[in-house]
Amino acid sequence: MSLDYKAGSVVFNKVSKRFGQVSAIDNVSFTIEAGQLVTLLGPSGCGKTTTLRMIAGLEHPTEGQILIGDKDVTRLPATDRDVSMVFQSYALFPHMSVAENVAYGLMVSGTAKAEAIDKALEGLQLVGLAEYGNRLPSELSGGQQQRVAVARALVLEPEVLLLDEPLSNLDAKLRRYVREEIRDLQQQLGLTAVYVTHDQEEALAVSDQIIVMNKSVIAQQGTPRELYEQPVSAFVADFIGDANLIKAELQSREGDFARIDVGGVNVQVPHREQQSGAVTLAVRPDAVILHADPEVTALTGQVTHASYLGNQIQYTVDSELGELFVIDYRVDQPVARGSSVALDFNNRGLALVAA
Amino acid sequence: MSVKHPFVPWLIVAWAGYLLLPWYVQEDGFWSMVWLFDGYLADEYYTSAVFHGLQYDRPWLLPIALFLALPFMALRYPRQHPNYARILILAGAGGLGWLAVQGLLIGISGWEFTAFESTFGVLDQRQYGLGYGALLTAAGFLVILTSGLAAAGVMKGDVFVTSAIGTVILLVTLFVFYPVSQILVSAFQTEEGYLSAGAFAESFTSSKIWGLACLSDGRSCGVAWNSLFLATLTGLSTTLLGLAFALVVTRTGFRYKKSLRLLTVLPIVTPPFVIGLALILLFGRSGVVTQFTADLLGLEPGRWLYGLPGVWLAQLLAFTPIAFLVLIGVVEGISPAMEEASQTLRGSRWQTFRHVSLPLMRPGLANAFLIGFIESMADFGNPMVLGGNFEVLSTEIFFAIVGAQNDQGRAAVLAIVLLFFTLSAFFIQRKWLGKKSYTTVSGKAESGLPMQVNPALKWLSYGTAVPWALFTIVIYGMVMFGGFVANWGYDHSFTLKHYSDAFALSWGEFGLVWEGQAWDSLWTTLGISALSAPLTAAVGLLTAYLLVRQNFAGKNLFEFGTMLSFAIPGTVIGVSYILAFNVPPLELTGTGVILVICFIFRNMPVGVRGGIAAMSQLDKSLDEASLTLGANSFTTLRKVVIPLLRPAITAALVYSFVRAITSVSAVIFLVSAEHNMATSYIIGLVENGDYGIAIAYCSVLILVMLGAIAAIQFSVGERKLRSARTVKAKNNNKRLKEQLV
């Protein structure tokens, strides 16, 4: 294999980007280690694409410094960066064949034609499309076009591969398959990849690290497990897997744990430096346990909605803590709408967060 | 891949221009290479700037070398160093500035301004217009300047984009703003050459311009009122007629819709005064209709055609298709869903039309009116041919320059009045369209049939549009037919004499002899149009690219500047070019170059508009993909954007070629004996009463243009995004390699 990758790291150092009055990125710093796949995750408009485009060099920061592979590239235009990007719309050149598309980057940077074509075919082989070189992009399916876009980016042997919502134009079934493919390719070639998505499940599935963004700043950075199990804020807890945010009372601390009173039910969670008094507890939907017998615990509620989804039943329960969203996998023991239930919590699905 | 110091080749070019090429303009024409063999550097007329400076007492040319030397210092720094940018900006801006200042201060007879004469004494040396050397040096300075700006971080450090913006700004400044500003200067100048507001006020308030005598007694009103009245009338009537056409084509079951649409092509290939000419053949004193009714009713043939009625009729015929074109788009753009919604809410067809469709068309109607208004104001050919005693601004300007008076000041004042009217219309249009959004077409595919209009409106539209269409056909029939008639109105026998007079060919001693009197102007016209068309398309599309794909401070102003020349009537451009380019530093009158330049900047707005429309439909991520794949913006433009813009390129080429052939108003000021254009030649024939040859020449022009359109369409072609190739799935790698290598 003649494709040879030297993965590079990416460092943002107090980077801000403003479009006129609008602040798209505000004083953001992070480090992406070489060889990792890192997702930028967040709701629409939080600045993910802008961050990605600044790595690519398509936008230049208003303030701050960007390093790629330890080189300062803050002012370097896209053309001169060793980074390539897979666009949301794929952006395949419609007037060039698939092979010409893949060879394009090599040709414009002065590679001899024969060598460029060789490498292009090798790239197409990598994504399993070696036989489609002669076609025009319009003659491929959406998933195939997407793979051509990946091959086109890969043959340049970039230090960093950027992907902007690469699955958003595919149908639901194909998505899981393609994301696994991308992940395999990234690990097999040892690439640094930065992956933008607004879908938390996708992020959890493919990432080494996730950077959660909200309103132009980073909400939290960590591994998928850290983010799910130890969200630092209500926003992160709610965005990564659903969470019921409940105001509760911290009663005492013992070692790493805090004892908390949730509407009369006592639970134990890591205290994470929260002091006594009012705290916010993030409760995963499947950490709420429903008891058909309303006398079992001190906390009761009434089921107002119930939806059967095959492998689970989703309930909405009205309680003194407010409305709770509950997922119950015991589909053989359904609770009827309107019935009164007692509520209890599984400690594994609870976390204290900053309000 | 980016070159390390992209300005270096241009620095070499600039030095070559300074050291090796004739600095001043060559009398023998742009393409003449006489200077190379007839003395070259040794001869004062052919020598380069450095020798002018050292040997021929023009020391003010020497500091240019200083600005040319500066960039070498920049090479001592890396590109990121602030001094690199500073030095280049200083050198480029300083060099361009010095060129401009020395050119404007020292002219054909020494100092241009008396103040300098009294301070520095009389200057013996003189300067001519700038030539090749100056051209290259200036281009070099421009790229040095823009490279410096790019190095300072302008346009994300992109040298190509920065240079492109700099070039367009410089060109528009030189060939639109500078000449128009010369009109202002000239309007304020007394005959002795002093600036004085009094001189302007005096000619500006003249009753010949603003007089209202026509209201009180029988004398004629001022030309400004005439123009305003005519333009308003034409604007209103073309809009109404255009609307009738649009409704017939889109909202009725009319059978010959396709043929009706063909009418929209006509004004594009018709020199504007051709209509006037045909009207003379029909309704003039010896016209067919006039003679016929005179015989029938025993009336004296009248002269009613010559004056307001004739000009108005001609303009109505000439500009209605444009209104039609604008309104057809608007009417088609109204979403059927809106009308269906109204109908399901129990609105009758008339109520729906009156309260939903018509209000949605309002911006379109306003747009059509303003276009008709501007076209009428700017029209020169028809008033020239049919005006009689009815004087309008555009013709008055012409006679002020060309007539016995040769009063440039007066021409300038009239031009300002005309410019004021058209610019006001232009601003009103932009304001109006800018504020309201009536767009109802979304990207979504919409279903539903457009509503048919109610019967009364349908018959009203038929009643106006169909007779008018027939009338137009008759008019064009006259044009094609008139050239074969011996002497119109007197002797209606068939003849080929007019064609042989104009286009005779014979074999002589030295081969083919172009005997006909029209050949010279025809070849000049074709040559100049063929040269200006690709240049216009290039400048227009480049500008569109900058406007759509790049963001920079002052972009709105930039766009405004490039669109402005659309609102400047040809006559005004003509006058301003004469005023600006008759004397150094840019001495262009009498050359073919001035015609080419004039066409480029007059027709550029349409190229820009078309380019913007086409480019907005190209996903921006295509460009960005190319950039992240390592192509620079120039390569991206060449390999990705341009191939996908084929249709827009075709349109821009066709349009600018054809407009160059048909335009009259600016051309008539700029032609010379050596470079005469077909239209001005035909106007001359008409003035001499040679209608036969004139009309024969017009038909040939129209046919030539149709042929050219077909040829351009064929050679540039449509873009191809789907291949008809059958795709072989297996083992085609080897074949592919062979094919691409």
Ligand SMILES: Nc1ncnc2c1ncn2[C@@H]1O[C@H](COP(=O)(O)OP(=O)(O)O)[C@@H](O)[C@H]1O
């Ligand atoms: N070119 C631009 N001009 C002006 N505002 C922009 C531009 N690009 C992005 N923004 C703004 O910056 C913010 C972040 O945008 P973006 O990075 O695209 O968000 P995301 O990809 O997370 O949805 C948004 O408020 C958006 O409106």
Ligand SMILES: [Mg+2]
């Ligand atoms: Mg985005």
